Amino acid sequence: MTAATAARSSAEPPPPPASLEVSGLAYAYPDGHQALYGVDLTVERGERVALLGPNGAGKTTLVLHLNGILEPGAGSVAIAGLPVAKRHLAEIRRRVGIVFQDPDDQLFMPTVREDVAFGPAAAGIRGPELAARVGAALDQVGMAEYADRPPHHLSFGQRRRVAVATVLVMEPEILVLDEPSSNLDPASRRELADLLLSLDVTVLMVTHDLPYALELCPRAVVLSEGVIAADGPTPELLSDGELMAAHRLELPFGFDPRSVSPRRTAP
Amino acid sequence: MGAGHAHRLHRPGNSSVHTLPPHCKLAAVLCFVVVVVSTPRTAVWAFALYAALLAGVAAVARTPFSFLLRRMLIEVPFVAFAFLMPFVVPGPEVRFLGVPLSVPGLWDAWNVLAKGSLGVAASVLLAATTELRSLLLGLQRLRLPPLLVQIASFMIRYGDVITDEMRRMSVARRSRGFEARGVRHWGVLAKTAGALFIRSYERGERVHLAMVSRGYVGAMPVIEEATASRAQWAYAGALPLTALAVCLLGWLL
Numbered sequence: 001m002t003a004a005t006a007a008r009s010s011a012e013p014p015p016p017p018a019s020l021e022v023s024g025l026a027y028a029y030p031d032g033h034q035a036l037y038g039v040d041l042t043v044e045r046g047e048r049v050a051l052l053g054p055n056g057a058g059k060t061t062l063v064l065h066l067n068g069i070l071e072p073g074a075g076s077v078a079i080a081g082l083p084v085a086k087r088h089l090a091e092i093r094r095r096v097g098i099v100f101q102d103p104d105d106q107l108f109m110p111t112v113r114e115d116v117a118f119g120p121a122a123a124g125i126r127g128p129e130l131a132a133r134v135g136a137a138l139d140q141v142g143m144a145e146y147a148d149r150p151p152h153h154l155s156f157g158q159r160r161r162v163a164v165a166t167v168l169v170m171e172p173e174i175l176v177l178d179e180p181s182s183n184l185d186p187a188s189r190r191e192l193a194d195l196l197l198s199l200d201v202t203v204l205m206v207t208h209d210l211p212y213a214l215e216l217c218p219r220a221v222v223l224s225e226g227v228i229a230a231d232g233p234t235p236e237l238l239s240d241g242e243l244m245a246a247h248r249l250e251l252p253f254g255f256d257p258r259s260v261s262p263r264r265t266a267p
Numbered sequence: 268m269g270a271g272h273a274h275r276l277h278r279p280g281n282s283s284v285h286t287l288p289p290h291c292k293l294a295a296v297l298c299f300v301v302v303v304v305s306t307p308r309t310a311v312w313a314f315a316l317y318a319a320l321l322a323g324v325a326a327v328a329r330t331p332f333s334f335l336l337r338r339m340l341i342e343v344p345f346v347a348f349a350f351l352m353p354f355v356v357p358g359p360e361v362r363f364l365g366v367p368l369s370v371p372g373l374w375d376a377w378n379v380l381a382k383g384s385l386g387v388a389a390s391v392l393l394a395a396t397t398e399l400r401s402l403l404l405g406l407q408r409l410r411l412p413p414l415l416v417q418i419a420s421f422m423i424r425y426g427d428v429i430t431d432e433m434r435r436m437s438v439a440r441r442s443r444g445f446e447a448r449g450v451r452h453w454g455v456l457a458k459t460a461g462a463l464f465i466r467s468y469e470r471g472e473r474v475h476l477a478m479v480s481r482g483y484v485g486a487m488p489v490i491e492e493a494t495a496s497r498a499q500w501a502y503a504g505a506l507p508l509t510a511l512a513v514c515l516l517g518w519l520l
Binding site: 064067069090093094096098100102104105106108109111117118119121122123150151152166167170 | 399400403420421423424425427428470473474476477478479480481482483484487488
């Protein structure tokens, strides 16, 4: 820490580092297919950002870089100031909570309780503290009464909520959701939206569901052909017909983004 | 996408057998089976005593005999083989209702039938009084290689998911007018099996990804520690130890 920053921090607390800082990220799969060509993306703490883009734009590839599953060919990723690198993987994976698209992939333990306990137990937490954290996470998603059920006896919406609990229990810096609204009926979809809005956590939401993005995320970025093609307030992006058409993004029939406002702004 | 209750073997209860720690019960059943198998087949009375012991356990666990007998039907295909032995094993013969039966064959059949049934009965009792989940914990506690326990636990978790997938594929086949009606259709069924394998394999990859994302580094964290007191071990030991006494008597008499 330099003298200048030390002086400033004594006057006022320094702003927290950005939850997510991606710079110049490029990646090619081993078969030579290049998925990302220099992605720059910063998500400040507490922001909710939608990551939009057509199929094959590299969205999943980008997500898998956030917790070090894939190693960048060039560029870097940092979570709350900590670079994603081999030596920090355990901490990075605690900070980045990814909710995958199919809850049957995410929930692999015999009961809901054990599944939610998996992450913290892998981090070495045991006994009453573990039980307390599992209970708190299940309460947050409203699934506490299902703790002893096997995941496959739950409805799809309930499984998705448990999947969110499995990462919330790690107290992540950033919650990454892959197509959170897919396969949900309208009521489950709304319940999940309520849940996500109630959380005080940074969210990056990968989705094709543009109304959902508008409802939950004040800011959106468009990833297209391996680069960030647009970045701005969600209503503006969705109202820009030319931009949308250029990146194969389409609103549902009859939906006008100018006629609705986001339910709430970021905390 | 409803999933039926896959654990039909288990009968919930709170008897003293139900509440024993799973690893005690597992160890007891294993020892019991080893003792039964090492009993001389000519000591017919010993097997009657073993059966009485199991009946005693069933009574304590309040497991109805009709339930036990129904679950024991699983062994039928395996012991069917035993019924062939009197006809195929060479040796001195006796005639029963005019049918020649080999004496050593009869003994072999008795041996397989008696030991097999006792083993199955003990296992059915174990399954009836222990949840699948705690059986896994018990195995873990008995220091079975963790990899085997993990495989078993994933089998339980994903059995229904894969059965579901299989059912959907079958519905899709039939919706397009396909009914498997003979050898000519085996090719299609084989391709379905292949597709199912690939789907399951890919699911395996996705599950692994999800596990790694949540901090998996090769070992499942032990979340519930099952511990057993001396008294519980002694209680569980009653079955195999009594059986051992019977077995020794069988060898001596």
